[in-house]
Amino acid sequence: MILITGANGQIGIDLADALVERLGEGEVLVTDLRSPESLRPGRKYDVLDVTYMESVEKIVGSYKIDTIYHLAGILSATGQRHPELAWNVNVNGVRNVLEAARKYNCRVFWPSSIAVFGPTTPKVNTPQETVTEPGTMYGATKVTGELLCKFHADHHQMDIRSVRFPGIISYSTPPGGGTTDWAVDMFFQAVNHGSYTCFVTEETRMPMMYMPDAVQSILDIMDYENDGITVRTSYNLAAFSFSAGELAAAIRRHIPHFKCFYEPDFRQAIADSWPSSIDDSRARHDWKWQPHYSLEAMVSDMLIHVRAKIATS
Ligand code: SER
Numbered sequence: 001m002i003l004i005t006g007a008n009g010q011i012g013i014d015l016a017d018a019l020v021e022r023l024g025e026g027e028v029l030v031t032d033l034r035s036p037e038s039l040r041p042g043r044k045y046d047v048l049d050v051t052y053m054e055s056v057e058k059i060v061g062s063y064k065i066d067t068i069y070h071l072a073g074i075l076s077a078t079g080q081r082h083p084e085l086a087w088n089v090n091v092n093g094v095r096n097v098l099e100a101a102r103k104y105n106c107r108v109f110w111p112s113s114i115a116v117f118g119p120t121t122p123k124v125n126t127p128q129e130t131v132t133e134p135g136t137m138y139g140a141t142k143v144t145g146e147l148l149c150k151f152h153a154d155h156h157q158m159d160i161r162s163v164r165f166p167g168i169i170s171y172s173t174p175p176g177g178g179t180t181d182w183a184v185d186m187f188f189q190a191v192n193h194g195s196y197t198c199f200v201t202e203e204t205r206m207p208m209m210y211m212p213d214a215v216q217s218i219l220d221i222m223d224y225e226n227d228g229i230t231v232r233t234s235y236n237l238a239a240f241s242f243s244a245g246e247l248a249a250a251i252r253r254h255i256p257h258f259k260c261f262y263e264p265d266f267r268q269a270i271a272d273s274w275p276s277s278i279d280d281s282r283a284r285h286d287w288k289w290q291p292h293y294s295l296e297a298m299v300s301d302m303l304i305h306v307r308a309k310i311a312t313s
Pocket of ligand 1: 115166177
């Protein structure tokens with residue numbers, strides 16, 4: 001059986017849908033700090049706080065888990081405000097999951113982030129192997145998590161796989177507390193109000209990915225034969241990069257009256273410390289990573305779904 005931690009979060013909802021569709025009823029156990037308000041079909045629910053080792057081991061052992069998608073985590077902006085919480089959830093959570101996976105012989109997927117990079121990293125076409133000196137606590141927890149994954153893979157011969165996600169754009173569940181959240185908020189505000197006040201400047205350019213590609217990347221890397229996985233920290237991954245102004249212009253092609261204003265806050269400094277584009281050639285080579293959505297295709301599809309979601313809410 002498969003375990004997803006942090007399953008109420010942005011990636012968890014969509015990944016669980018994809019795994020339930022693939023594996024059928026009753027094969028996916030979704031867990032989070034609390035049960036969601038509306039339960040979706042085909043999966044089992046339980047409550048799990050990943051910061052408690054005993055709880056993680058109990059869930060993994062009692063449900064006979066063989067694969068863990070460990071998504072529970074605190075994002076960058078929340079992590080800057082609550083650094084101790086970020087360390088506890090992000091580092092102790094990964095450690096507990098890896099230890100339970102070792103005990104019960106599970107495979108593990110864990111998402112890292114472009115936040116492992118920082119002001120001293122080359123900003124354009126950031127290489128796979130480069131400086132990882134992040135300026136945020138979130139970034140520090142992701143670097144630590146990557147090194148823990150590598151240690152367990154090398155030292156205990158465990159099958160652990162990871163990708164460094166860029167900002168992820170989706171409509172099912174809003175992200176919470178991230179620096180790339182503007183790229184999601186802009187769609188909802190454009191449809192709802194025809195205007196948006198963006199918390200980074202018009203010129204701020206960041207690597208991004210549409211959720212269907214993000215989910216596909218998780219399925220693809222986990223499907224690939226173990227010998228082909230040559231990176232045991234975490235793979236760089238990219239789809240496209242755009243600035244806030246470019247996204248606003250792309251939305252304006254569908255909603256001509258849309259107005260975007262720019263009022264940068266503390267998240268600007270985090271955004272400025274991250275890459276503007278990513279070299280993901282290693283993932284493309286090793287496990288044939290290939291994104292499918294362009295910026296234009298993503299914007300069209302997002303607007304269809306955001307409109308439908310707002311119409312029915
Ligand atoms: N999207 C995340 C954030 O903004 C980065 O991993 O925190």
